[in-house]
Amino acid sequence: MNTPRTRMIAAGAFAATAVLGLAACGDKADDKGGASNEIAVTATDSECKLDKTQLSTGNYTFVVENKGAQVTEFYIYGENDVIVGEVENVAPGLTRKLSVPLKSGTFQGTCKPGMVGDGIRTPITVTGDDAVAADDAELSAAVATYKTYVATQADELVKLTEQFTTAVKKGDLDEAKRLYPLAREPWERIEPVAEIFGDLDPLIDGREADLAQGQEFTGFHKLEKDLWIGKDIKDSGPIADRLIADVKTIAEKAKGAELSAAQVGNGAKELLDEVAATKMTGEEDVFSHTDLWDINANVSGAQQAIEALRPVLAKRDAAFLGTLDTAFKTVNDTLAKYKSGDGWKLHNELTQTELKELSDVVNALAEPLSHVGAKVLPTQ
Amino acid sequence: MGESNISRRTMLGLVGGAGVAVGVAGTSLALGPSGVAQAADVSAPISFYGTHQAGITTPAQDRLHFASFDLITKSRDDLIALLRAWSAAAAQMTAGHPAGATGAVDGHPAAPPDDTGEALDLPPGGLTLTIGFGPSMFDGRFGLADRKPAALAELPHFVGDALRPEISDGDLCVQACAYDPQVAVHAIRNLARIGFGKVSVRWSQLGFGRTSATTRDQVTPRNMMGFKDGTNNIKAEDTQLLDEHVWVPQGDGPAWMTGGSYMVTRRIRMTIETWDRTSLAEQEGVIGRTKKAGAPMHATGEFDELDFEAKGPDGKPATPMDAHVRLAHHTQAKGARILRRGYNFADGSDGLGRLDAGLFFIAYQRDPRTGFVPIQQNLGGDALNEYIRHVGSGLFACPPGVAGPGGFWGEGLFA
CATH class of the missing domain: 2.60.40.420 (Cupredoxins -  blue copper proteins)
Structure with missing residues (x-):
């Protein structure tokens, strides 16, 4: 999950979009x-x-x-x-x-x-101006495409989390460990949308290191610790129950979330920020070291956002879109080196040199991605 | 000397008052017609453009942020585009302006700003940005293998070297010097940001205090050992020495380096704790100068000539045979002379509670093979070696200056 600081920045970005709209459009659609x-x-x-x-x-x-x-x-x-x-x-x-x-x-x-x-x-x-209306229609279509993706991933999240929590409750340690990184993938693909519902995100995905004093440790990472460190899940049932309940709630909310094209674009950037901030350092899955599952899911979620925005970006700045495509390809090619079986190598199996290379290509993608939000604002 | 006695408060006052004068003070730091550097104005800009790059004979500013980069692109066009973008940003930042077309606050509110903003409201601060190209840039990735200067030959192993690859070398480097550390850090940070996807920072180094005077009117500063450092340095006023030992003349290697210089960097860790428990007499013997005045052991004034034949009262050489100044002196090291421009550093402490401190040594020369290399080889028997360890090393070809707007760093290399 995001650190509190990044979340504040994200909130700031949303507010800025709204203010802009008001200032620019008068009584017109405000977003x-x-x-x-x-x-x-x-x-x-x-x-x-x-x-x-x-x-x-x-x-x-x-x-x-x-x-x-x-x-x-x-x-x-x-x-x-x-x-x-x-x-x-x-x-x-x-x-x-x-x-x-x-x-x-x-x-x-x-x-x-x-x-x-x-x-x-x-x-x-x-x-x-009809050009403005046509432009609006394109932006709406992009958002609609992305919302379809969010809905699919939300359903997938519920399905896989259900399998994971069921395995935990059965006491099936090996199966639960196998499912842990898989259940997180749909979550990591759409996390910026889930984060709009601020109170649930920390309950589902809060890292132990981010807890305030007295705050209860729940969610994916608590179960991760039980599985990998405690190696004992006979008391993990209540946490599993709560996780699946929270995941179901957030999945429904995510499906109904109203988004703007700029938010879709900023979401892609936030996904890469996630990679750079906690996953590249191995802090996200500190017990299981399954960070590469998350990284790959973050990147693919960002790529889907850009796919949804592709018609708009192609029209507005084709060269920029080309830069994004190249950068995505480089990241995916670099990640592919660490595939292992159906999954990925563990974070602690990568050398410092390999992590630096991955970090470099992530930065190379994140920098242009940070400009997508502003490029898909409505024309005035 | 006046300048170094200016308190921080006075300096801030100067900075505030200089705001209006910045435009006219623009060239005050450049060498005048007589070749004599003007007194340092700590807030004024230093021109980015010129025959030579700024940041070499420029009066050494107080702060350093040095960064070494690896090229992660394989495209020659990307490299050229990077050097163009960097040169444009360097010209803006050294003039005291933010980087990019829209700066730190004048872009679209929904987009990240072009400039990171921490130098807003700060004066140019004497910022200079100096680029260097490492030997590895000429390895064939960019079609430059046949343009590699012979002077960029790999440095040999020196006695006592404990070099760590992760803080050594690099395809490119930028030396940012300024009177305000925030100005220097801002410059490197923005260049690194512009370079994302093309370069990756390999290592970087902050320096908090200059250890060399590069003009006659600068006071000789002290290094972390408490000794004056750089008394015998080549100074900006020594134009003949500069031409002989620092600037690359026409016909000296490839034409694209004419007017340039070669930079050697060494991160020299000092085992300060053991040095500090060494007697004053022994410290002075190791260095070969008095601690208070920085004078030769046989004299009283800092700038009195070193006489290596002089004997002490006991009939032994006044300057011990293994003293640092003796072995480093050009008369003892095949006539080799270099322009030193190093900085003190203290990067917190190591796991044993010792200060991780020392000297980030920077030297400019016409050819390292007749400059740094013979000097360092001569220092194999230096008494100082007991207290220092070279842990990082870099060698870079610094091209001539950018002539004016539209030009870019290393343009001649790609011509």
Whole structure:
């Protein structure tokens, strides 16, 4: 996990994004890369009320609340009733969201109580620069791609952690040791997203060295210590139960996290910071020395973030993207030297020279990665 | 001398007052028409551009941050791009400006700043940045094998060498000297950052106090043994000696080195604790000078000529036969002369509770084979060897200066 200091920096970065958006966009979407301007839609059996109908081009999320008695739907129609976006099956009393990028033109916000007919229509007028809207759509698509990845990894995390904690509870020391680095991989691939939920991260992934006085040692690393140092897991059941419960909670939260493209980019940089800060030194998995599993997962998580952003980066700075690709390749090639069977060599099996080489190529990647966040900000 | 008596408080005062004058004071440290260096203004900038690199005959500043780099790229174009980027950043930082296009605070708030920022609000501080190319850069990776100067021949083993490879050698080095340690560290840090992916820091060394005077108006400083060091150094005013012993003249090896110089660095660990329990008389005999004045054993003034024939009251040589100054003197070492520019260091303590301290020796010369090498070979029998150990070593070819904006360090090497 991140040290408290790095987490503070990360929080600062998030705040900066928000402030920027406000300063730059006025009443427009305040964070066009993902979480977007919300418009409240109140649907009843006879009305379809939007709290804003004069909009500038950009990303919008229509928050549809069904206050009627019938199940309803909400559509955004463009010219000639082309469907721009829709959300179906909004049961009475429920609220559902519809996110769409809107270009300039006239649209119809439409509620369909009973899900039939032409619906109750409210005109929406959108004015402004369509290039900005197109750009917003690309950023949204990038974020959506990355969110799909986060969801897959969150599911994988739950699945593998379940296997790991089950082995711990069975008292199967060898199987638990085999599963420990594997269960951590999906975690390490998406950790910057998980870290948004600050209170859970330390419970799941807190290192013993980072504990404050009186703080309980829980999570992956407590079990790691039981497995490798104590070599005794007959009392580890409660910690295992708590780990899987916390992992399930954070997995759900991670899937629902709203992200901006800049956050996706900064997340990639944070993953490499993780590698440089605690894994290169062997401090992350200090008992098991399985740091290379984590390093590889961090790098592959960062690479997925860049894959999601690739169309945007290719358009904005193709040369820069080329630099990133080369740097990723160098890191992966260097890591590949330490593959061992299905897994990796242990951290303490690498010589100082080998670690220095790995550290050098990680730095070579992290430096350009630190500029991704700023390169995928919305155009003004 | 006035300068070294200036208290830190006064220095800070000077620094504050110099803010406005910086622009006009820009060349105050350069050699004047007579070849005489002006008094050191500890806050003014020193021009990055010139026939020779700054940081060699420049009046030795008080602080050092030295870094040796290994090239991790295999691309010649990368190396050239690095030298261009470094030269541009060096010109900016030595002028007292932050590195990069947008500096420390004027870039996009969502992007990491170009410059790291710890030198904001600080004056240029007499910063000089001096680059050197190590023998390993000419090993063929960059198509430079046929351009390697003969003078860059590997140093031989010297008596008592205990060199550690991890703090020796390197493909490239940068010597950063300034009157403010933060200014020197800032410069190396930003160059290292610019170099990520192309170079990797192999080792680095901080020096907290100069051990040599390089101009006549500088007081001779003391080293960690408490003795004045560098009394007989070649000084910036000795233009004939500089041409003879320090600068590489035309026709002396490859043309790209004309106007350059060769740098030898040695990390010399001193076993200070045993030195400190040595009697004053023995200390003076080991060095061959008096501790208080730095005078020859047969004289009273620091700058009195050494006379190795002089006898003491007991009829024995006044300067012992194994005294450091005797063996290091050019009259005893095949006429070899070097320009010393070393720094005291103290890097905390070792595991046995002893100070890890000593001298980070830096010497510039026209050719190490007729400079440092014969001197060091002559020091094989030096009485001082009992108290010192050479643990790090470096040899670098320092190209001539960058003529002006648009040029870059070592441009001639790639022409």
